[in-house]
Amino acid sequence: VxxxxxxxxxxxxxxxxxxxxxxxxxxxxxxxxxxxxxxxxxxxxxxxxxxxxxxxxxxxxxxxxxxxxxxxxxxxxxxxxxxAQNGAGLERLARRIEPAVGWDDLVLPAATRRELSELALRARHREQVLGQWRMRPGGGRGRGIIALFAGESGTGKTMSAEVVASELGMELYVVDLSTVVDKYIGETEKNLERIFVEASDVNGILLFDEADAIFGKRSQVKDAHDRHANVESAYLLQRMESFDGIAVLTTNLRGNLDEAFTRRLDVIAEFPMPDAQQRLALWDRCLGTAIPREAGLDLEFCAGRFELAGGSIRACAVTAAYLAAESGRPLGMEQIVSAVLQEYRKLGRLVRESEFGSWLDRARGPRDSF
CATH class of the missing domain: 1.10.8 (Helicase, Ruva Protein; domain 3)
Incomplete structure (x- = not known):
């Protein structure tokens, strides 16, 4: 019986x-x-x-x-x-990150922070709500929690997933899509199934970075490739619904996700580009307290003029630190602006004198031309 x-x-x-x-x-x-x-x-x-x-x-x-x-x-x-009870099986399929950041390291709008707090809240109380109170009955649905982090590159999506993992005392497992997507029919589903099976036995958070690559919209069937792509999406819809763990999907283009995935999401957190006040906090936090700064370092100028995401600001801070170390002097505006110029080149952005002001000529190298 x-x-x-x-x-x-x-x-x-x-x-x-x-x-x-x-x-x-x-x-x-x-x-x-x-x-x-x-x-x-x-x-x-x-x-x-x-x-x-x-x-x-x-x-x-x-x-x-x-x-x-x-x-x-x-x-x-x-x-x-x-x-320590987590098996090593998932580490062969995803990159393990032991969280080393907390809420104080995030510079985000209040609305985004509330969504992240709700994700942690759901993870803490899901056994009571979904288990004891049976708030998700029938249909083969699991007790998993699925969240979507949507925003441009560098706005803090991956770091936020790490913060939530730290809050819950879990590890973060980042799925490498290059090991998942396969050109042969049926292989992508098999790779994903292995990840889901291993993740179900691990107390951790599964992160699908650039998730629109595998959770994209289904298309009208015109040939065998379209049919296979739709079968793959249908499998993912079913598997995500029966998943018992915690998964975070990140995307730069929320509009590319299939609407059926969006309906199954528990939490959606939007990550907008930072405003001037948030950029100032990011500059100050990324530079830290250990590096010596010149008295004339004007971070308010940098925050007001250079509309950069947090990831780009962090890259600029590191580049400027290297330039300061090479010069043997405290960090100044010349190194900061030079680092921003390098970041603009990487991003393919146009350098305008109206943004850089009088610092443009001083930060240029002898061979630079714009």
Whole structure:
């Protein structure tokens, strides 16, 4: 007779962790059985999906980490122990990133931050909402969460995915589309299926960068290639709906995505080009505090004149730092403007004297011509 086993819920998960930690001889940083102890365990492990054996193994690892550090088990120990349970299979198919950035590193509009916070919120409470409360019943739907980050290149989409992963104590796995897309019929679906299967056993976030390459609009069938492309898209629609993990799709061109994908998205975050105030914050943050700056360094001029995305500003900051190191002097406007000129060349943008002002001639090299 089939027996349905219900989700234990957040309280049941906390008790499971507490029993496993007690068996491992570990002590949590607050008195056992107190409300704050359970809240700490729930908060630290709410976004993870682990079976009882994985909880037991993670508790042993967390206990040993705490002993080595000579402190009671804390959130960092638990999260490190959970990540240690991830298999290596997905790393052969996607690039693993251990998050090293946080919310303070992001310079984004308030609306975009709210969408990112909602993604983290959904990940923390999905077992309660989708499991206990059964808010996504029937149709073979999984308990996955799918988000779309849409915006121009360099506006912070990948970095934001890393921040959300850090917030949840997970690793980020970036899918390399060159290893997925195959010219032979059926091979792309097989490659994607391998990724989805491995990702379902990993407590991490799956990132499909430039997702419109494989999640593009279906077209009218005119030949066998069109028919195959539509079959591939139909497979992806079905597989994304049955996925149990957390996936983020990024795109520079939201209009290229099939409408059927958009309907299945849980969160859509728009990443606009930064305004002057945000560019000023980006310049200051990208340059950091360690590099010496000239007194006349005018970042407000740079933010107001050069309409660049965050990724381009970061590239300019690094280039300017190299120029300053070569000169042996503190970083000044000459190095900054030279770096911006190089970035304009990379982007194929026209250099206007109205943007650069009097700095244009001083920043040009002897062989530069525009």
């Amino acid at each position: 089939p027996v349905q086993v219900l989700s234990p819920g957040p309280g049941g998960v906390a008790r499971q962790w507490r029993r496993a930690l007690a068996e491992a001889g570990a002590a949590v940083g607050v008195p056992a059985g107190s409300p704050s102890a359970d809240e700490e365990l729930i908060e630290a492990t709410a976004s993870y999906r682990l079976d009882s054996e994985q909880v037991r193994k993670a508790s042993v690892v967390a206990s040993r980490l705490a002993v080595l550090a000579e402190h009671p088990v804390d959130v960092r120990d638990l999260r490190t122990a959970v990540r």
